[in-house]
Amino acid sequence: MPNLTINGERYDFEKGETILQVALRNGVEIPHYCYHPELSIVANCRICLAEVWAPNPRTGVLEPGPKLFPTCQHPAADGQVVHTDSPKAMANQKAVMEYLLINHPVDCPVCDQAGECHLQDYSYQYGRGQSRFLEDKEKKPKKDLGPHVLLYSDRCIMCTRCVRFTREVTGTGELMVDGRGNHEEIDVFPGIALDNELSGNVVDICPVGALLDKDFLFQQRVWFLKKTPSIDGITSSGDNISVEHNEGRIHRIKPRTNPEVNRWWITDEVRYGWKFVHREDRLRLPTIAGRDPWALEAANEAWTTALDRANELLEASVDAGRRAALLVSPMLSCEDSFWLSRWVRSVDSKAITGVGPIPRHGEDRKFPGGFTVRAEKAPNARGVRRVLESGGAGVLDFKAFVEALRKGSIGVAVVTGNYPSEWITPELMDALGETPTVLIDTLPSALGSRSQVVLPGAAWVEKEGSFENVGGRLQAFERAIAPPDFARAEAQIALDLIAQLDGAMPPVFSAADTRREMFASGLGGFDSVHEPPAPGSQEPDMIYLEL
Numbered sequence: 133m134p135n136l137t138i139n140g141e142r143y144d145f146e147k148g149e150t151i152l153q154v155a156l157r158n159g160v161e162i163p164h165y166c167y168h169p170e171l172s173i174v175a176n177c178r179i180c181l182a183e184v185w186a187p188n189p190r191t192g193v194l195e196p197g198p199k200l201f202p203t204c205q206h207p208a209a210d211g212q213v214v215h216t217d218s219p220k221a222m223a224n225q226k227a228v229m230e231y232l233l234i235n236h237p238v239d240c241p242v243c244d245q246a247g248e249c250h251l252q253d254y255s256y257q258y259g260r261g262q263s264r265f266l267e268d269k270e271k272k273p274k275k276d277l278g279p280h281v282l283l284y285s286d287r288c289i290m291c292t293r294c295v296r297f298t299r300e301v302t303g304t305g306e307l308m309v310d311g312r313g314n315h316e317e318i319d320v321f322p323g324i325a326l327d328n329e330l331s332g333n334v335v336d337i338c339p340v341g342a343l344l345d346k347d348f349l350f351q352q353r354v355w356f357l358k359k360t361p362s363i364d365g366i367t368s369s370g371d372n373i374s375v376e377h378n379e380g381r382i383h384r385i386k387p388r389t390n391p392e393v394n395r396w397w398i399t400d401e402v403r404y405g406w407k408f409v410h411r412e413d414r415l416r417l418p419t420i421a422g423r424d425p426w427a428l429e430a431a432n433e434a435w436t437t438a439l440d441r442a443n444e445l446l447e448a449s450v451d452a453g454r455r456a457a458l459l460v461s462p463m464l465s466c467e468d469s470f471w472l473s474r475w476v477r478s479v480d481s482k483a484i485t486g487v488g489p490i491p492r493h494g495e496d497r498k499f500p501g502g503f504t505v506r507a508e509k510a511p512n513a514r515g516v517r518r519v520l521e522s523g524g525a526g527v528l529d530f531k532a533f534v535e536a537l538r539k540g541s542i543g544v545a546v547v548t549g550n551y552p553s554e555w556i557t558p559e560l561m562d563a564l565g566e567t568p569t570v571l572i573d574t575l576p577s578a579l580g581s582r583s584q585v586v587l588p589g590a591a592w593v594e595k596e597g598s599f600e601n602v603g604g605r606l607q608a609f610e611r612a613i614a615p616p617d618f619a620r621a622e623a624q625i626a627l628d629l630i631a632q633l634d635g636a637m638p639p640v641f642s643a644a645d646t647r648r649e650m651f652a653s654g655l656g657g658f659d660s661v662h663e664p665p666a667p668g669s670q671e672p673d674m675i676y677l678e679l
């Protein structure tokens with residue numbers, strides 16, 4: 133295999149790789165701004181330049197190149213010797229950093245990017261430490277580019293990543309470079325806003341604080357944020373995401389790179405779709421029809437009484453010779469589905485099961501860069517069906533489930549929701565009629581007002597579990613924040629109900645243990661669920677002081 137040497141270490145490479153790609157793949161840092169693995173190579177920022185020596189093809193003697201080469205663009209070649217730490221390469225790094233900061237306002241204390249800014253990092257690692265520029269700085273405007281993105285032009289280093297993104301990934305081409313030389317600015321074309329379904333990604337790829345997310349503007353200093361690896365809980369894409377939160381509140385969602393699923397991107401729908409998690413009217417305590425709501429202080433009594441009542445309804449249905457019906461929402465995890473099914477079938481082995489409504493918006497849409505926006509707006513329809521089918525009986529789709537309810541032989545319905553917005557259909561309300569109902573949901577609804585028992589569930593960011601995406605890929609996600617007040621993960625609720633029936637202490641729900649049990653009970657695939665590569669929740673490295 134061909135190899136080259138970078139700063140004294142030898143590395144193998146594949147034909148077609150550039151020097152920078154070989155370095156990044158091997159964890160060698162070479163500073164770079166304009167290079168991005170998903171975008172065309174323009175080599176315009178010049179920070180990655182290195183001294184490259186190569187064997188003379190005639191004599192085989194190692195000779196230096198005539199000038200510094202951009203490592204992002206220069207192909208790796210056998211026998212090459214690359215220096216990014218030689219005096220010449222380092223002088224270039226210092227010069228580029230000085231040039232980029234000439235007109236920069238150096239307003240880090242009020243910049244959202246501070247703490248995760250490549251201009252800050254490279255300034256520290258490769259810069260001069262002081263400016264020799266005494267003239268007036270060029271002042272450039274702030275611009276509103278679209279519904280989600282602001283541009284602070286004077287922080288821009290003209291790497292053109294954002295322009296190339298709209299040309300090559302979305303194909304929408306809203307952004308351009310306007311002007312020349314010192315007066316160059318990024319802008320939108322007149323009358324055209326940066327308003328495509330992937331627009332928020334330009335904020336992620338901007339290496340400095342020029343492009344900012346309106347939703348996150350001045351919300352948090354990034355060093356306070358904890359990052360929990362998760363999976364898109366809004367659509368069927370299975371996009372790998374990082375939930376960034378502090379003191380129990382989510383502040384933003386970012387993509388996690390996964391070349392096999394979402395590559396480097398997420399849709400704005402996934403990026404901003406978590407707001408329902410913090411709705412003021414979230415369900416927080418169980419309720420029972422005909423009884424005054426419990427105060428938060430009586431949470432234990434509320435849960436014990438409501439669990440008792442739910443089990444009584446199930447047992448009464450069996451005693452009356454009728455069947456229970458369990459509707460599992462496609463918003464729930466495989467583990468939720470497993471324990472809910474276990475609970476209902478432990479009381480009524482002939483219970484019918486169904487998958488809740490699967491919202492669809494139009495058709496799948498593929499962008500020129502290969503990213504697909506999924507029309508199916510539920511994360512786990514396939515996983516829920518897979519788990520319910522393992523129970524032995526057939527699994528109904530929502531329409532068939534409603535029809536089965538209408539036939540009138542159902543003695544109790546257990547219905548789960550957990551959708552980001554109102555989801556109860558008139559058909560479901562009508563078909564349920566007077567059927568005793570146990571509802572497990574996160575938001576108030578018309579069905580909640582008429583159910584015998586309502587139990588508050590947890591949104592996907594508030595629990596651990598796994599989803600099966602539209603491509604059949606099973607992926608695990610971790611818990612980022614706690615559910616509000618006394619709400620619980622649906623799997624925990626089911627375990628509590630089972631323990632209450634057995635008169636035992638309920639175990640604490642563990643997604644990993646559940647997956648082992650699922651696999652042992654014959655559910656294929658749960659021994660090899662894709663786990664997030666990062667270790668659990670990351671604590672910030674700031675040391676907190678009590679002031």
Ligand code: SF4
Pocket residue numbers: 287288289290291292293294295318337338339340342343
């Ligand atoms: S706005 Fe950001 S991504 Fe766009 S050219 Fe400027 S620095 Fe690069």
Ligand code: FES
Pocket residue numbers: 163164165166167174175176177178179180181202203204205
């Ligand atoms: S990263 Fe190589 S020139 Fe910009």
